[in-house]
Amino acid sequence: MPNRGVPNRGMPSRGTPDHTRAEDPRGRGAARSPGPPVPARSTGDEPDRAAPSRVETMVEMLDAQGVEVATMRAAVRSEDNRERILAAARSEFAQQGFRGATLRAIAGEVGVDVALIAHYFGNKLGLYTEAMTMPDRAHRVVAAALTAPAEQTGEVLARGYLSLWEDPETGEAMCAITHSSLTDPAALENMNEVMVGRMREGEFLALAEGRQRGLALAMTGLLGAAIARHIVKAPSLTCLDFEDFVRRSAVAAQAPLDIPDQDG
Template sequence: MTARRPGRRPGSADTRGEILVAARKEFAEKGFDKATVRGIARQASVDPALVHHYFDTKVGMFVEAMRLPINPETFLPTILEGPREEIGRRLVRMILTLFAEDASRQSALGLIRSVMTNEESVGVFREFMTNVLLYRVADELGVPRIRTELAFAQMFGVIVGRHILRLEPLASAEVDELVELLAPTIQRYLTG
């Protein structure tokens, strides 16, 4: 292997885009847990430091590579900070509001459809959801992990019913109305 010269690498000016392509491939082949920044850098023919230059963390890179509408590194503190007895309300409102915005809804629904029809995608998504989101919330709250999985399943079902199946009156219900109906159940899952 020849040593790289310092400075801008020759070739395409879209290094960030090339890293994202390499990341998608690496995540698809190895899953979220086994994909590494070094492996992604190797796929993109760049130094790992350059990957870190464009993406602070592997989670941040995954969020962009998979076009996720939220970044857990900003989402989790918003949910976990504040009174524990209001976590269900904060979580439900945040998710429903996210899906009320056209751009994030389209991105998320595309991901949901992809995950539901592609076995490779479902494995990567499951690893990410459990290890980066659900289990972190469970550990932070000190509750059994199945409780966060149940809360996720409840909200996932609501999103599918509301935005994919378009069940009425669920599809046209106001966010505030749904928060009032769902928050107590999600709260019970998360805090007992």
């Protein structure tokens, strides 16, 4: 028995054109329009949502054409490879020394061809020199300490230098450079050239005038404290929080700085 008053929402009756399929508000069985979709009218509440979609569309178009975006992505990949090579090199040089480390081992650790290392750094010495160079911040730390009030020099120097070891961005390099210097004469010579060479520049000579010996002794003490905490991992130092470590190290660093250099 047919349901009276209830429209037939199933198949249309035979011989009757189906005029309702494209007009079904719920989209059931609606035929797709061959034309482009009509964008929804903006209410003005979501301006930030529209901009990213346009940028994404532009990036996709440029990417398909190989214009600039490909160059940018290649540069990002290149820099990433370069940094990974440097990180692997620091670890390899620290463990094996300059003579024991091999480019093949470093390339294998990163998963790249040895030729890529040669492309970036030239040769083993070039890679070693760049990987084992002190962070630029190290020199700025010393300069900042020497421009601080005399009674605060030890604290500023201790905080700045020891933070290089605590910071994840520079700590690995500091450990690798120091560890390698302790076991490899070539690495020690390289570190001396970098550190001592910079200290002999005009800027540092002027700032450290009358305090060069005190600065050398202060840095020696801080280096020893950093080695004990981060390489030897002495329990009595690793248990200290950073502020306590700085406070105690600053006292030792300030003492030689308070004694002026004397000729002869």
